[in-house]
Amino acid sequence: MDLLNGPWRRELARLPWGMVLIICAIAGFGLVVLYSAAGGSLNPWALKQGVRFAILLVGALALALVPPERWLGWAWPIYITLLVALVGVELAGAVRGGSQRWLDIGIMQFQPSEMMKLAIVLVLARYYQYVPKGYESRPDVLIPALALIAMPVGLVMLQPDLGTALSILFGGVVVLFLAGVRLWLFGTAAAAVAAMLPVAWSMLHDYQRKRVLIFLDPESDPRGAGYHITQSKIAIGSGGLSGKGFLNGTQSHLDYLPELHTDFAFATMAEEWGLMGGLFVIILYGLVLAWGIRTAISARSQFQRLLSLGLTATLFFYLAINMMMVMGLAPVVGIPLPLISWGGSAMMTVMILLGVVMGIARANRPRFD
Structure with missing residues (x-):
């Protein structure tokens, strides 16, 4: 049977191929950045990243062919499985870089917290699909939703991984807001969080406190804890309007810029491509975000709308925190730049996210049978 004929061919034609090209353009530019970060070599980053992206792109396109209703049925099993995996991380997780975030499953080390960023949006979208309109803010509805957010956030904070915990929290809160939870409740919650900041501060690890203090005054320790952000701002500022030129970055190639291929990949790019390169990347990302919002607007059900907007x-x-971080506008929390920074777990998460949104877009496009 030829899978490219008949129904399969029609379904493939309904995929948002224009957006696939934009995603490939972002990832392709990311490979250029990694090639330069390695001093003009495909190894050790660009070649492996390119192969990884090609495999994950095929996977994302396969996910895009999954009917959105399937995700509605899979939401609870996915969430519960990942929650159990997070408990497993606490009990028997692998430790790397001082953090306990990975489960060793034989063929690979799996990071459940990365997938939970998507699962929290999925399960809350499914939860509010069946909540009658006007009931979103009732305590008997809101408290279980808050518990769904609090459990994974708490487990991830124990690893400790502040950046991922904040990402899970952000995705969950966005879905609550989009579902119709009353605005004054968010104001009350914000006031409560502000009142608890001294307690939260006392619970932070020493390195996390140092990150916040360095964010407020990076010049207080330019050769120590403030080194990363100081060198990042120097790299971005020295790029000027059009950059120093491809392979001509000095902060990166002379090893002044730490983590130049992961968390600070945007700074590596901005030094060589300047403001114009930065705007090019931001515009491409903007097109992806606008597409995600349009997909949600055209969706046929509450579940699809919440899922598309929550994932977007x-x-x-991801984008805002990473770019603000490298420019000194947010503390360094270890969030990579999607499709550009080196890293397998983060890229897999982003490609799954894009695949699910593409599936919603495909399902809501007119049929031409």
């Missing part, structure tokens, strides 16, 4: 907001969180 999660992608926005």
Whole structure:
């Protein structure tokens, strides 16, 4: 049977191929950045990243062919499985870089917290699909939803992984807001959080406190804890309007810029491509975000709308925090730049996210049988 004929061919034609090209353009530019970060070599980052992206792109397109209603049925099993995996991380997780975030499952080390960024949006979208309109803010509805957010956030904070915990929290809160929870409740929650900041501060690890203090005054320790952000701002500022030129970055190639291929990949790019390169990347990302919002607007059900908007907001969180971080506008929390920074778990999460949104877009496109 030829899978490219008949129904399969029609379904493939309904995929948002224009958006696939934009995603490939972002990832392709990311490979250029990684090639330069390695001093003009495909190894050790660009070649492996390219192969990884090609495999994950095929996977994302396969996910895009999954009917959105399937995700409605899979939401609870996925969430519960990942929650159990997070408990497993606490009991027997692998420790890397001082953090306990990975489960060793034989063929690979799996990071459940990465997938939970998507699962929290999925399960809350499914939860509010069946909540009658006007009931969103009732305590008997809101408290279980808050518990769904609090459990994974608490487990991830124990690892400790502040950046991922904030990402899970952000995705969950966005879905609550989009579902119709009253605005004054968010104001009350914000006031409560502000009142608890001294307690939260006392619970932070020493390195996390140092990150916040360095964010407020990076010049207080320019050769120690403030080194990363100081060198990042120097790299971005020295790029000017059009950059120093491909392979001509000095902060990165002379090893002044730490983590130049992961968390600070945007700074590596901005030094060589300047403001114009930065705007090019931001515009491409903007097109992806606008597409995600349009997909949600055209969706046929509450579940699809919440899922598309929640996942799009999660992608926005990745982008905003990473770019603000490298420019000194947010503390360093270890969130990579989607499709550009080196890393397998983060890229897999983003490609799954995009695949699900593409599936919603495909399901809501007119049929031409």
